[in-house]
Amino acid sequence: MSNSLKGTLLTVVAGxxxxxxxxxxxxLMAHGISALVLTNLRLLIxxxxxxxxxxxxxKDKILVFLxxxxxxxxxxxxxxxxxxxxxxxxxxxxxxxNAGTATVLQYVxxxxxxxxxxxxxxxxxxxxxxxxxxxxxGGTFLIATHGQLDQLSMTPAGLFWGLFSALTYAxxxxxxxxxxxxxxxxxxxxxxMVIAGLVALPxxxxxxxxxxxxxxxxxxxxxxILIGTVFAYT
Numbered sequence: 001m002s003n004s005l006k007g008t009l010l011t012v013v014a015g016x017x018x019x020x021x022x023x024x025x026x027x028l029m030a031h032g033i034s035a036l037v038l039t040n041l042r043l044l045i046x047x048x049x050x051x052x053x054x055x056x057x058x059k060d061k062i063l064v065f066l067x068x069x070x071x072x073x074x075x076x077x078x079x080x081x082x083x084x085x086x087x088x089x090x091x092x093x094x095x096x097x098n099a100g101t102a103t104v105l106q107y108v109x110x111x112x113x114x115x116x117x118x119x120x121x122x123x124x125x126x127x128x129x130x131x132x133x134x135x136x137x138g139g140t141f142l143i144a145t146h147g148q149l150d151q152l153s154m155t156p157a158g159l160f161w162g163l164f165s166a167l168t169y170a171x172x173x174x175x176x177x178x179x180x181x182x183x184x185x186x187x188x189x190x191x192x193m194v195i196a197g198l199v200a201l202p203x204x205x206x207x208x209x210x211x212x213x214x215x216x217x218x219x220x221x222x223x224x225i226l227i228g229t230v231f232a233y234t
Contacts, residue, residue: 014232021228022099024220025091031217035091036204038224040197041211042087046229047193054187065183065191074179075188079196082172083189089165096158104143105162111136112170189233 028038055062065071093102111133118125125133140163146153154162179188201207211217 017227017232019099019103021224021232022090022094022103024223024228026094026099027220028217028224029091029095031212033209033211034205035088035095036200037206037209037211038091039084039088040200040204040206041221042225042229043083043193043197043200046225046233047190047195047197049226049230050186050190050233051194052190054184054190058184058187061183062187062191065187071179071183074175075192076195078172078175078179078188079192080199081168082175083192084196084200086165086168086172089161089168093158093161093165096161097154101143101154101158102162102165105140105159106165106169108136108140108163108166109169109173112167113173116170116174186233 025038029035051062090102090106093105097105114125114129114133117123144154144159176188176192
């Protein structure tokens with residue numbers, strides 16, 4: 001199998017896993033789990049699993065990483081802005097709209113990445129990239145208004161959280177580039193999730209939350225945490 005085909009297949013599988021996480025999250029929030037609590041649980045559990053996997057395969061590397069103050073400072077910024085804010089914004093967008101709409105709005109993020117890349121590299125976007133931006137913005141407009149200029153087809157909060165999730169998703173991609181090149185994605189994302197989850201713990205209400213343990217809830221948690229996060233990120 002060529003690297004190109006392998007990369008395409010992995011992208012498709014990761015997209016399916018991410019889609020499952022959205023529908024699982026929608027189910028859980030529709031049955032009383034808040035976006036804050038769900039974000040915190042997702043970060044702590046999935047991050048812990050990813051961190052254990054990284055520790056099992058590269059014990060010495062993770063110990064060196066945890067002693068690197070410069071890397072840890074960069075990781076803290078990524079954890080709070082790229083991980084916590086992105087996942088909370090995405091789940092909030094689902095709560096205000098639905099999993100499909102929230103996912104489409106989030107994937108406006110390449111526009112932000114393109115603008116960042118053009119400014120960073122001091123190059124103008126190509127004609128194809130400009131057309132892509134126009135289509136992305138136009139698609140977002142149609143989703144938000146259904147073509148009606150005088151009204152929104154979703155709540156203002158839904159539109160805000162959807163576009164904010166796109167912004168934070170772009171930051172999620174941009175912020176850890178140097179860290180991942182140096183330490184690897186599983187280690188950076190796993191430790192970052194745990195840090196974000198621990199920092200957020202006193203503020204999300206997860207310690208006081210009443211978490212159901214019925215089979216349907218456990219399956220939904222498995223969908224968003226194991227398949228939609230751990231599997232998607234590995």
